[in-house]
C-alpha cells in the first residue's frame with residue numbers, strides 16, 4: 001500500500017467526501033496541509049480575514065446548500081478564534097467540520113508556541129472532537145467526523161491534527177466507514193408512536209403545527225411533507241426563527257413566527273390549542289415564554305431526532321424520536337391509510353381570524369424617517385420582483401427580528417440566522433459562505449450598525465473572491481435591541497448602547513472595492529434598494545432608519561404568551577428582580 | 584430576590600463507554616457544563632481488550648433532571664449504554680473505604696469493637712493507630728466514619744460507588 005503524509009491523507013479524504021470549498025486561514029501548525037492544498041484541482045480554499053469569519057461562512061454554506069461546511073485553521077489563536085462559530089453551529093445544529101492544526105505531539109502539554117488545548121476547549125461546544133496522534137488513524141477519523149457532523153442531529157465536529165502527524169507518513173487506502181458502535185441516532189420512529197400521533201392529530205379540534213429548524217435540517221423533502229401534512233389536516237402552521245421557509249409564508253395556513261417577537265395569532269393559537277404538534281423544534285425559552293403558562297390546555301406531541309430535546313423544558317404527552325422527514329412520511333402514509341378526513345376547523349379558524357385582525361405586525365409609517373419595518377418590507381417586494389432566487393442572512397438584534405417578521409420566506413435554506421447563540425457577526429460571513437455555495441443567487445445580509453462591525457474585515461474576502469454579496473444595514477445608530485431592553489427594564493438608562501463613532505459605511509465599502517450606497521430618507525428607499533439589487537458585484541447599503549423604533553409584538557422574558565406587548569405605550573420601564581434575572 | 588433550589592433524589596447511573604482519551608473529561612464536563620451534581624464517579628475498564636469501561640455515577644436531582652442527565656449522556660458519541668440502576672430494579676451498590684483511626688487505651692479497643700460490628704478489616708496497625716478496610720453501601724460507610732470521628736479519626740479514603748443489577752442478566 002502506498003505511503004502518504006498525514007496532510008495528503010487529509011486532502012485525499014476531503015476529495016473522497018465531496019468537499020469543494022474550505023474556509024480557512026493558514027499558520028505554522030497547518031503549513032503542511034496548506035502545502036497539500038496548493039493549486040489543488042478540485043478543492044477551492046477561501047482565505048478569510050479572521051477565523052470566526054471562516055466558521056460562519058462554513059455555516060452559511062452548509063445551511064444554504066445542505067452540505068457540510070469545512071473550516072481549516074491553525075493551532076492556538078486560530079482554534080480559539082473559531083470557538084464562537086463552533087458553538088453557534090452546535091446550538092443551531094449546523095453540520096460543520098473544523099480541522100485545526102496542533103503543535104507536534106512531543107510538545108503537547110509544554111505550553112509550546114501557539115499551543116492551546118483545542119480538544120479541551122471545544123469538547124463541550126462541539127458534537128464530537130478528536131485529537132489524532134497517528135497518521136494511520138487520520139483517514140478513519142476524518143470519515144467518521146463527516147458522518148457524525150451530518151447524521152442524526154447535525155453539528156460541528158473538530159479534528160485536531162498535530163503538525164508532525166501531518167508530515168509523518170502511513171499506508172493509505174480509502175477507508176471503510178467505521179463508526180463508534182455507540183453512535184446510532186434513531187431516524188425511524190416507533191410505529192406505535194406514529195399511530196398515536198396520527199390519531200391525536202385526527203381527533204384534534206384546535207391543532208397547531210409548531211415547526212422548527214429540524215424541518216430544514218431534515219432536507220427539502222421534509223418541507224414538502226410538512227406542506228402535505230398541513231394540507232391534509234387543514235391545521236394552522238407556525239414556526240420558530242430557525243424554521244422559517246419550511247412552510248410558505250404566502251399560505252393561508254401560515255400564522256407567522258411564534259415566540260418573543262412572534263405574531264399575536266401564532267402565540268394565541270399556541271395558547272388556546274388543544275393539540276400542538278412540535279416538528280423539529282425544541283421549546284426554547286424564546287418560544288415558550290413563562291413555562292407554567294405555556295399552551296396550558298393542549299396535548300403535545302414532539303418529533304425530534306434528539307431524545308435529549310424531549311421533555312427538556314416542556315413535558316410532552318407523546319415523544320416521537322425520529323428524523324422529521326421520516327416521521328412526517330410515516331404519519332402521512334398512515335393518515336391516508338386510515339382514511340382520515342380533515343376535522344371541521346372552521347370555529348378554530350374564525351378565532352384565529354380574530355387574532356389576525358389585531359394586525360400585530362403593523363407599525364406607524366407616516367413620519368419623515370424610514371421605519372425599519374418598511375425598509376424590510378420594501379426589500380422583500382423588490383427581491384420578489386427580481387424573480388431570482390434570494391438568500392437572506394441576518395446579524396443579531398432588532399433588524400433580525402424585523403427581517404423575520406416582514407420578509408416572507410417560501411422555501412427552505414433561504415433564511416440563515418443565528419438563533420440559538422444569537423451571535424452578532426454571524427450574518428455577513430454567512431452570506432459570503434452562502435454565496436460561495438449558490439453563485440447564481442442574490443445573497444443579502446440584513447445587518448445592524450453594531451453587528452456588522454463584528455466581522456467587517458470580511459469585506460476583503462468578498463472582494464478577493466468576486467462574490468457579489470449585498471449588505472443592507474438598518475442603521476439606527478444604536479444597539480437597538482439592547483436599547484429596547486433598557487427602555488423596558490431600566491427606565492431608559494442607555495448604558496453603552498449608543499453606537500458612537502460609527503464609520504462611514506459607504507466609504508468603508510469603497511475602500512475595499514465595494515459599491516457603497518446611502519439611503520437617507522423614505523424617498524430614496526425604493527431606488528436605493530433597486531440600485532443595490534441591480535449593481536453587479538458586492539454592495540454595502542447604509543440605510544438610515546428611525547433611531548428609536550422598537551420591535552413589537554414582544555413577550556417580555558418570563559411573561560406568558562397572553563401577556564404580549566403590542567406597542568410602545570405598554571412599556572413600563574421597570575421590572576421585578578425575578579423578571580430582570582431572565583435573559 | 585433569592586435563588587430557589589428544587590428537591591432532589593439520589594440516583595446511581597451505570598454507563599458503558601468506549602475506553603478512549605478524553606472520555607472522562609467529556610462526562611465530568613457534561614455534568615459541570617449543565618449544572619448537574621456528581622456525588623461520586625468511578626471508572627475502570629471491564630473487558631479483556633480494554634476497549635470498554637464502566638463508569639458509575641452517583642448523582643442527585645429532581646426526576647426531570649435525572650431524565651435529562653441520562654438523555655444527555657446517551658447522546659455522547661462514545662457512550663454505549665446508560666442505565667439508571669435506581670429506576671431499573673433491585674441492584675447492589677458498594678464502595679470501599681480505608682479509615683485511619685488513632686488512639687490508645689479504651690478508644691483503641693472501642694475502635695476494634697466497632698470495626699467488628701461493621702465487618703471492617705484491619706489492614707495496617709501501629710501501637711497507636713489502625714487502618715480499617717470497609718466495604719458497604721454509602722450509608723454504612725458514612726455511619727462507620729461518623730462513629731470513628733468520635734474516637735479518633737485521622738483520615739479517610741473512599742472509592743465512590745460501583746453498582747450492578749441483581750439477577751443473572753447484564754444491563
Ligand SMILES: Cc1ncc(C[n+]2csc(CCOP(=O)(O)OP(=O)(O)O)c2C)c(N)n1
Nearest residue numbers: 397398399424448449450451478479480481
Ligand atoms: C457577540 C455578541 N455580543 C453581544 C450581543 C448582545 N446583543 C444582542 S443584540 C445587540 C445589539 C445589536 O445592535 P445592532 O447590530 O445595531 O442591531 P439593532 O438591534 O440596532 O437592529 C447586542 C449587543 C450579541 N448578541 N452577540
Ligand SMILES: [Mg+2]
Nearest residue numbers: 448449478480
Ligand atoms: Mg443598530
